[in-house]
């Protein structure tokens with residue numbers, strides 16, 4: 001383990017009841033680093049993110065966040081420590097307005113109203129689509145706008161690590177390109193680390209410096225993104241080449 | 242006669258709404274059919290009686306007392322008891338809340354016995370005569386207080402940080418936790434608020450209906466009907482549901498006679514359940530408040 005890793009996951013086992021889904025997962029993210037987590041359907045990617053976010057209790061292993069253990073900390077407190085998950089399926093508060101959804105992101109913040117409203121304006125600058133619809137119900141947004149709102153809500157928590165689960169799911173390539181460009185811009189200004197789970201492997205490897213491959217619950221590779229792109233096996237399995 | 246009945250209906254509708262909103266809120270936020278709701282209304286009535294009979298406290302002045310006390314009781318009940326079984330099956334929560342209801346009924350039997358008790362402040366029978374109509378002062382006061390409390394509840398849910406957290410937890414528990422909402426704590430606050438509204442209703446109802454230890458079932462029935470009429474979990478709907486129920490009951494009394502009052506309420510309830518299970522006031526998003 002690197003001594004100054006932001007997030008270090010060590011030999012993590014996660015199970016749903018009797019059914020074990022993750023086996024001895026090791027994963028590390030440095031401060032400000034962008035990392036991709038790739039793998040086929042059902043490999044356990046979402047399960048891993050949910051365990052880190054505090055929604056699932058691991059069966060064994062350790063999750064170390066900024067030098068301190070994160071095991072057993074409930075989700076509502078994990079986010080206060082600077083880890084945010086933009087969940088699979090977006091999970092917006094459909095009956096609330098866009099502005100309310102974004103404001104909910106700042107629920108646990110203690111750095112004052114001024115900082116929160118400055119961030120809100122920043123998110124609206126980042127996603128002008130949202131600014132135009134700030135009083136609209138989130139459930140009435142298009143798929144792409146919903147994803148922007150979900151990312152915006154995640155950014156409003158002021159994360160040091162932003163975890164994104166399948167942000168491209170169900171979106172047109174144009175919408176994905178736009179969102180990725182905005183995400184890259186957010187990363188440039190804020191410098192937060194990101195963990196990107198994606199089916200759109202090409203996109204993920206473009207954003208990320210390093211990537212892990214998770215297959216049937218085990219990490220089978222971890223390497224520089226450009227090395228993975230050039231790997232024939234990865235090309236065949238994940239890029240359809 | 243008809244106009245008089247309709248007037249009474251509007252005035253009672255306010256308190257029906259207040260009862261239904263608390264019940265509906267608890268269902269909408271934590272998916273709990275709270276069978277304790279009627280017992281809280283009843284118990285608050287008895288407490289109001291004792292405050293009045295022993296200390297001479299005006300029933301309307303006892304409202305803040307019962308609201309405060311039952312907020313605390315409700316908060317503790319949810320925090321330390323109901324939260325523990327919330328993830329278990331629906332039957333567990335029905336059994337638990339029914340059990341708590343029985344405990345409260347037995348406390349009432351123990352402390353107040355089965356005597357019929359009435360809260361009778363000096364102005365109990367006072368009324369205004371307006372164009373041939375008799376307008377009971379106490380019922381007007383009850384309507385005003387109920388409407389004010391309902392409006393306050395609405396403003397709280399809509400405009401405060403905690404209110405937003407309650408709505409967020411209702412819409413998506415996990416997503417709420419992911420932004421930092423401590424859902425067990427928010428559930429406790431929600432149950433406390435619901436109990437406080439029920440307590441206010443109980444204090445006021447004690448001035449117009451005689452207290453008996455069987456009121457818990459009657460009030461629970463009303464809360465349930467009102468909440469279903471409005472769409473379970475729908476706060477605005479519950480306000481409408483309260484008025485619809487009181488109108489239906491009054492019309493039933495006028496057209497069919499007093500003995501039909503309860504049947505009318507449950508009849509409408511059944512029809513709504515069959516034809517519009519999401520309530521009279523449709524809602525666009527699941528669990529939208």
Ligand SMILES: Nc1ncnc2c1ncn2[C@@H]1O[C@H](COP(=O)(O)OP(=O)(O)OP(=O)(O)O)[C@@H](O)[C@H]1O
Pocket residue numbers: 016019021039040041042043044045046047048
């Ligand atoms: N709540 C659950 N209860 C039981 N098993 C589950 C549950 N959620 C997921 N699983 C199982 O765990 C395994 C991993 O699921 P997970 O959702 O983490 O995979 P994933 O890599 O995110 O897949 P996808 O690419 O389809 O999103 C799957 O076999 C799945 O069936």
Ligand SMILES: [Mg+2]
Pocket residue numbers: 045046047088165166
């Ligand atoms: Mg997944």
